């Protein structure tokens with residue numbers, strides 16, 4: 001079914017109520033890996049059930065998030081502005097994107113922050129200032145979040161991300177190293193992040209009738225720059241994915257599933273076979289949505305290029321090699337909805353034409 005909707009003023013958009021793939025990880029491994037590859041190629045998005053992450057771990061993490069966002073604004077602002085780590089409200093990134101959202105962005109490698117703080121006195125002044133800010137946010141969060149709960153959650157979603165990445169290599173028949181993707185995430189220097197987004201119900205000053213329940217952009221359309229994102233939310237919808245035919249598909253909230261989406265880096269690692277899915281989140285005027293994302297990323301120095309068996313005589317490498325640090329810097333210098341991968345295309349005769 002296709003219906004019209006207008007989350008942004010003056011724009012009619014097609015919404016398609018198609019069911020996103022749900023993959024049961026407890027099924028036969030060869031079948032699961034085939035389904036994971038199929039969904040990553042077709043949509044760059046799927047849900048997983050029977051993933052092995054206990055309800056206790058997700059409930060406790062959700063409780064941490066809700067407690068944090070319930071704090072008075074003045075208190076939360078002690079971890080602001082996001083640089084990019086820390087607490088932010090309405091402004092997303094550094095280039096003018098805004099949405100009906102407040103959020104907390106954390107590095108998963110808190111050790112690296114406390115480690116680097118030890119070298120603070122030997123560093124140049126600008127680094128010193130940046131590090132002091134990072135440390136300030138880190139200490140604030142240590143005080144305001146239960147680090148055991150957060151670490152348990154991170155460990156659980158990291159393991160799930162690695163499991164899914166290994167199913168992907170199996171399904172792609174990368175025989176020489178089944179950990180070719182997951183090794184990036186397991187690396188001690190992995191640049192993975194955790195984000196908590198809170199979309200409070202906004203007040204519609206124009207229309208107060210209960211029959212009019214409109215939506216507003218909470219988090220605008222974009223793809224995630226990393227390898228893979230593992231997302232879960234409370235029981236309030238809002239997430240949508242964009243299909244290649246230009247229709248937006250709402251992803252119903254699901255208390256037992258995790259959503260998985262392919263990021264830009266995995267599109268490159270698979271030489272364009274897997275699609276980095278464009279998605280967005282809408283806020284509503286009725287119920288607060290809270291989502292928690294784990295963005296699985298390589299270490300900053302890691303070199304990214306398509307894995308060998310995705311390059312064939314018929315399909316040469318679509319992208320030039322780059323480091324995650326180079327790609328991240330470019331992504332963060334652009335707007336949310338900008339296409340960054342085009343800037344990393346290989347120079348072929350076709351691209352010159």
Ligand SMILES: C=C1C[C@]23C[C@@]1(O)CC[C@H]2[C@@]12CC[C@H](O)[C@@](C)(C(=O)O1)[C@H]2[C@@H]3C(=O)O
Nearest residue numbers: 084092093097224225331332333334335336
């Ligand atoms: C506008 C931006 C926000 C973002 C950095 C960027 O310049 C473009 C990518 C954005 C994004 C999307 C996925 C993640 O939520 C995020 C943390 C990331 O790595 O890339 C955000 C960035 C952000 O909010 O700082």
Ligand SMILES: O=C(O)CCC(=O)C(=O)O
Nearest residue numbers: 195197219239281291293
């Ligand atoms: O909050 C959501 O549901 C999606 C947010 C998102 O896509 C992101 O933070 O990158």
Ligand SMILES: [Fe+2]
Nearest residue numbers: 222223224279
């Ligand atoms: Fe995203």
